[in-house]
Amino acid sequence: xxxxxxxxxLSLTGIxxxxxxxxxxxxxxxxVRAGEIVALLGENGAGKTTLMSILFGHYIADxxxxxxxxxxxxxxxxxGGSAEVALGxxxxxxxxxxxxxxxxxxxxxxxLGTQSLxxxxxxxxxxxxxIERLIADSGLAVDLDVPVARLSVGEQQRIxxxxxxxxxVRVLILDEPTAVLTPQEADGLFATVRKLAAKGLAVIFxxxxxHEVLALCERVVVLRGxxxxxxxxxxxxDRAMLAELMVGRAxxxxxxxxxxxxxxxxxxxxxxVGAPGQRDRLEQAxxxVRAGEIVxxxxxxxxxxxxxxxxVAGLAAARAGEARLSGVALTGADPAGRVAAQVGRIPEDRxxxxxxxxxxxxxxxxxxxxxxxxxxxxxxMRRADIRARAAAAIRAYDVRCPGPDAAxxxxxxxxxxxVVLARVLEREPKLVLAHQPTRGLDIGATTDVHRRLIAxxxxxxxxxxISEDLDELFALSDRIAVVxxxxxxxxxxxxxxxxxxxxxxxxxxxxxxxx
Amino acid sequence: xxxxVPRERTPVWLTLTVSxxxxxxxxxxxxxxxxxxxxxxxxxxxxxxxxxxxxxxxLAETLTRATPLIFTGLAAAVAFRAKLWNIGAExxxxxGALATVALGxxxxxxxxYVLVPLVxxxxxxxxxxxxxxPVLFKTRFGADEVVVTLLMNFIVxxxxxxxxxxxxxxxxxxxxxxxxxxxDEATLPKLVEGLRLHAGLVLALVAAVGLHVxxxxxxxxxxxxxVGENARAARYAGLPVGKAMALVGxxxxxxxxxxxxxxxxGLKGYLTSDLSPGFGYAGIVVATLANLSPLGVIPAAIFxxxxxxxxxxxxxxxxxxxxxxxxxxxxxxxxxxxxxxLTRFRIVLVRREAA
Numbered sequence: 085x086x087x088x089x090x091x092x093x094l095s096l097t098g099i100x101x102x103x104x105x106x107x108x109x110x111x112x113x114x115x116v117r118a119g120e121i122v123a124l125l126g127e128n129g130a131g132k133t134t135l136m137s138i139l140f141g142h143y144i145a146d147x148x149x150x151x152x153x154x155x156x157x158x159x160x161x162x163x164g165g166s167a168e169v170a171l172g173x174x175x176x177x178x179x180x181x182x183x184x185x186x187x188x189x190x191x192x193x194x195x196l197g198t199q200s201l202x203x204x205x206x207x208x209x210x211x212x213x214x215i216e217r218l219i220a221d222s223g224l225a226v227d228l229d230v231p232v233a234r235l236s237v238g239e240q241q242r243i244x245x246x247x248x249x250x251x252x253v254r255v256l257i258l259d260e261p262t263a264v265l266t267p268q269e270a271d272g273l274f275a276t277v278r279k280l281a282a283k284g285l286a287v288i289f290x291x292x293x294x295h296e297v298l299a300l301c302e303r304v305v306v307l308r309g310x311x312x313x314x315x316x317x318x319x320x321x322d323r324a325m326l327a328e329l330m331v332g333r334a335x336x337x338x339x340x341x342x343x344x345x346x347x348x349x350x351x352x353x354x355x356x357v358g359a360p361g362q363r364d365r366l367e368q369a370x371x372x373v374r375a376g377e378i379v380x381x382x383x384x385x386x387x388x389x390x391x392x393x394x395x396v397a398g399l400a401a402a403r404a405g406e407a408r409l410s411g412v413a414l415t416g417a418d419p420a421g422r423v424a425a426q427v428g429r430i431p432e433d434r435x436x437x438x439x440x441x442x443x444x445x446x447x448x449x450x451x452x453x454x455x456x457x458x459x460x461x462x463x464x465m466r467r468a469d470i471r472a473r474a475a476a477a478i479r480a481y482d483v484r485c486p487g488p489d490a491a492x493x494x495x496x497x498x499x500x501x502x503v504v505l506a507r508v509l510e511r512e513p514k515l516v517l518a519h520q521p522t523r524g525l526d527i528g529a530t531t532d533v534h535r536r537l538i539a540x541x542x543x544x545x546x547x548x549x550i551s552e553d554l555d556e557l558f559a560l561s562d563r564i565a566v567v568x569x570x571x572x573x574x575x576x577x578x579x580x581x582x583x584x585x586x587x588x589x590x591x592x593x594x595x596x597x598x599x
Numbered sequence: 600x601x602x603x604v605p606r607e608r609t610p611v612w613l614t615l616t617v618s619x620x621x622x623x624x625x626x627x628x629x630x631x632x633x634x635x636x637x638x639x640x641x642x643x644x645x646x647x648x649x650x651x652x653x654x655x656x657x658l659a660e661t662l663t664r665a666t667p668l669i670f671t672g673l674a675a676a677v678a679f680r681a682k683l684w685n686i687g688a689e690x691x692x693x694x695g696a697l698a699t700v701a702l703g704x705x706x707x708x709x710x711x712y713v714l715v716p717l718v719x720x721x722x723x724x725x726x727x728x729x730x731x732x733p734v735l736f737k738t739r740f741g742a743d744e745v746v747v748t749l750l751m752n753f754i755v756x757x758x759x760x761x762x763x764x765x766x767x768x769x770x771x772x773x774x775x776x777x778x779x780x781x782x783d784e785a786t787l788p789k790l791v792e793g794l795r796l797h798a799g800l801v802l803a804l805v806a807a808v809g810l811h812v813x814x815x816x817x818x819x820x821x822x823x824x825x826v827g828e829n830a831r832a833a834r835y836a837g838l839p840v841g842k843a844m845a846l847v848g849x850x851x852x853x854x855x856x857x858x859x860x861x862x863x864x865g866l867k868g869y870l871t872s873d874l875s876p877g878f879g880y881a882g883i884v885v886a887t888l889a890n891l892s893p894l895g896v897i898p899a900a901i902f903x904x905x906x907x908x909x910x911x912x913x914x915x916x917x918x919x920x921x922x923x924x925x926x927x928x929x930x931x932x933x934x935x936x937x938x939x940x941l942t943r944f945r946i947v948l949v950r951r952e953a954a
Contacts (some may be wrong), residue, residue, distance in 0.1 A: 397835065420837030429835070437835040442828040451825065451836040460818045467816070 090117040091157055093286045094139075094175075094255050099148035101134050108134040110311040111222070116255060121277060121287045123297040123318065126307035127330050127526035128497065132290055135307070136257055137445075140177050141170040153254070159316035176248030177257040182240050186233040190243045191215065194250050211250075218249050221283070223276050227321055230473070237384070238269040256280070257288045259358070262296055266384055267554065267587030274300050292527075294320040294323040294556070308332055331527050340538055346375035346560070349515050349546035350396065354405035358570075364390040368405065369572040371565060373515065378537065378547040379575055380561030382554060382586050388570040389550045390432075393519045396548060397429045398422035410514060423452045428513030428545075430504055432520045434497070438504045441493030444484055448492045449507050477506040498529025505536050516540050516547045522556060534560060554583055568592045602945040605811055617942050621934035628930040629923065634662060638919045640888040647923075650912025651905035659794040665904035667875070670801035670858035671882025672765065672889060672896040673810055674726075679829035679853035680814065680891050683737075683844060685730060687748030688855040689753035689879025694729045695722035695856025697759055698865040700767065700778040700870045703785030711784040718785050719802075726803070726856020727849040729755065729759065734848035738841045752879070760872045778870040787865035799861030803899070823847055855879060884928060888935050903928055 086346050094116040101109040109131045116122055125133045137143045139150060151159040152173045162173050167242050184193050195211045204423055219225060224242040241261065248256055258277070262270040277300065281287055291297055297304060298318050306314040306329045315327045328334055334527055350373040358365030366388045373379045383389050394400035395407060398419035403456040407414040422429065431437035450459050450470050459470055474488035481502045492500060501521070508516065518537055522530040537560060541547050551557050557564055563575040566589035573595055589595060630640045652658050671688045678685035685691075698721040703714060729751065736742035763776040771779075787798040814820040822843045825833040834840050858878060863870055885903055889895030910924030 398837070399835065418837075419835055420839070423837045431835055437832050438828075440825050440829040440832050443825060447821065447825075451832075451838070454818055454821055454838075463818050464816055465818060465821060 093118050093153045095151040099145045107310045116286045118284045121301045123301035123304045124290045130307040141167040174254035176253030177506040178244045180260040184232045191228040194247045226274045237264045266590045343376045345377040348372040351408045355402045356404040358396045365570045366391040367570040373546040375544045377562040378555035380564040381550040383567035388567040392488045396517045426514040428508035428516045430518045430521050444489045446488035449474040481506040498525045519550045617938040621938040624934040625931040629927050645915040647909035651909030657902045659796045661905045661908045663795045665900040667858040667878040668797045668900035672885030674851045674854040675882045675886035681847040684745045688882050690752035691726035691852045691855035692859040693755050694725040695859030696863045698722045698725035699860040703781040704779040714784045722856045722860030723853035727852040730848045757798030780869040797865035799865035
């Protein structure tokens with residue numbers, strides 16, 4: 085193998101970080117060269133965030149050193165524990181959740197913090213020229229003079245990247261940058277990243293979308309359980325191999341037996357939800373979800389899928405049109421009524437809507453059904469029965485927890501979601517609303533959620549799956565509809581559909597234009 | 600740099616150590632200003648302890664003082680569990696006291712086994728009705744209950760003064776603004792002959808146990824806990840959030856109203872506008888010391904009452920101002936809050952390397 089001629093810009097050697105008994109990073113070595121795009125892969129808890137936090141000065145490593153090339157190209161140790169020092173040394177990070185001041189313009193956000201407050205007016209000319217040069221060089225076209233709040237998510241991300249480039253970073257860390265983008269926007273981002281790398285920028289790309297990693301990155305580093313388990317060129321690697329490296333065992337292929345859909349369970353005719361001025365609203369939507377099928381809703385979040393989920397979950401009422409569940413009109417905003425009508429609801433945000441952190445696993449398990457006779461007698465909770473049934477659900481759904489009395493907030497996201505699944509699916513609902521059911525979950529937990537949804541379809545439930553993850557939608561859905569700016573497309577057979585068409589529709593093109 | 604890292608679970612030894620440590624820290628902190636005044640620190644603390652629990656008489660006095668604090672402490676605890684910030688227990692206490700004299704001072708004549716329950720129910724209803732107003736304002740219009748309940752305290756107190764100067768004034772009281780005395784049939788019996796301790800204490804203890812069972816064992820208690828811990832998820836799950844809040848309002852206001860009934864019908868015998876030296880506000884301190892646990896309210900109320908009774912006695916003996924009691928309680932509150940931080944978080948010192 086030829087030695088890489090490009091100079092090292094960053095070298096982590098023997099980085100170790102312990103939190104009590106847990107070793108979050110175990111002697112991790114990582115070299116990054118100028119112009120290189122390196123993927124950092126790993127499940128939740130594998131140590132990616134800890135490693136990047138050490139690099140960015142939020143944590144101090146117990147052992148090991150971060151070396152960064154100075155202006156002369158010589159590697160020198162980076163003092164830990166300070167984000168300013170890391171920034172000053174040329175390390176920039178674009179977080180998954182942006183850190184922009186929404187009421188300021190893009191230009192103001194970019195220069196914010198780089199100049200003394202008193203000189204902002206004086207030196208804005210040179211700053212402006214520099215940013216415009218950066219835009220020309222990178223292709224990150226964006227309007228600099230409107231408040232950031234008015235920009236789309238993709239444009240806000242460009243501001244974030246420009247913010248880093250403006251600070252002359254030599255190492256750019258992108259944390260799950262495509263999570264909020266349409267496939268086309270993601271392609272645009274990749275083109276930019278390649279352009280920047282060609283000019284010598286080193287990029288660390290954190291993602292869990294393996295096809296993106298393989299398409300963009302020349303090298304893949306995999307962390308598992310705090311240790312580096314692979315560091316190899318992406319050429320010759322495939323998705324199954326990377327997934328196995330991340331999880332540490334073979335991933336069973338998803339089985340999706342054929343199913344014959346029955347009568348429509350959920351049926352929407354000309355349904356509008358949400359005030360006309362509201363961003364996340366639904367206009368005149370028609371949709372049928374039949375027994376024994378999974379209908380996927382694709383779309384960039386905030387385009388109306390929130391309103392659809394709110395309607396089905398009973399948080400919102402239809403403003404116009406007719407929504408029926410097995411022929412019975414769904415009237416009013418009535419979550420308890422939806423539960424009674426056998427709608428199983430998996431909310432988008434399990435911390436905010438799905439669970440009550442301070443209550444126990446058992447109490448969360450019976451949250452929706454506490455007034456049912458099996459859970460109470462004369463207004464007094466049947467605690468022993470509730471515990472026993474929760475313990476059975478813990479076994480059936482393989483929830484890893486100390487027991488039914490443990491506070492649910494102590495559980496990992498995947499185990500928390502299993503409790504929600506148990507609560508929803510054990511009642512054998514006629515309609516399952518799964519809103520971003522695997523967001524933030526690792527591969528193991530995701531596989532489990534998918535298996536459960538396919539099983540629900542198998543026993544004849546109608547499943548409405550709302551997801552931003554196109555891989556998930558295509559893997560599970562029998563039919564897919566796309567929502568954009570409040571308009572829901574007709575549901576199309578997933579078998580004859582390709583990702584690019586759906587991506588174009590997510591960006592607002594009609595099915596005809598997209599095909 | 601100091602970082603707070605959340606603990607997944609708190610070991611029992613730590614909870615115990617922190618509780619005892621908080622108490623000691625409160626005393627140590629109080630000792631500083633005490634020493635600055637030149638008072639003999641150990642004598643002062645010894646006199647306080649003796650005054651609070653030195654003999655049967657002192658103990659009875661402390662328990663008498665603790666009785667209204669248990670009620671108002673429970674009122675704050677149940678409301679705060681549901682994140683209903685009821686700062687109006689003082690006003691609800693006076694509403695209960697007003698109902699007690701309205702019903703018990705001659706309007707109705709009945710044997711005590713009818714009149715005492717009637718007076719208690721009336722007082723609880725008055726307190727509950729008073730808190731239901733801000734609760735409805737909160738659930739209907741989003742009005743901030745802190746502001747509404749706090750301001751209602753002044754309205755209620757002025758209303759009580761108006762009643763005592765006017766329609767409810769006792770003609771036999773030589774011009775003092777006080778109500779007619781409650782009938783013997785409406786009076787809560789004394790627990791021990793010759794002491795001020797009355798049956799209100801028993802009621803308060805029953806209320807604490809009852810609230811504990813209600814909150815932890817019943818469906819409505821479950822709903823209240825769920826709404827308090829995460830109202831969004833409770834609503835998503837289809838729990839009746841508005842009704843649960845209204846029930847909390849009824850319970851909290853009712854308990855505060857009982858404090859008023861217990862003070863009037865058990866201790867004072869009639870209503871004056873200085874019935875409560877801030878029992879409603881002190882209830883918030885008691886509930887916080889008890890970590891919002893109904894059973895914990897009992898020892899917390901006895902502690903706060905003991906500090907006040909003991910400080911009075913110490914101040915008479917060595918001439919140190921009894922404001923010292925406020926200091927002890929304030930330091931205890933701070934110590935408990937800091938102690939709570941220690942039990943919920945691990946504190947990690949991060950050494951900043953020279954840049």
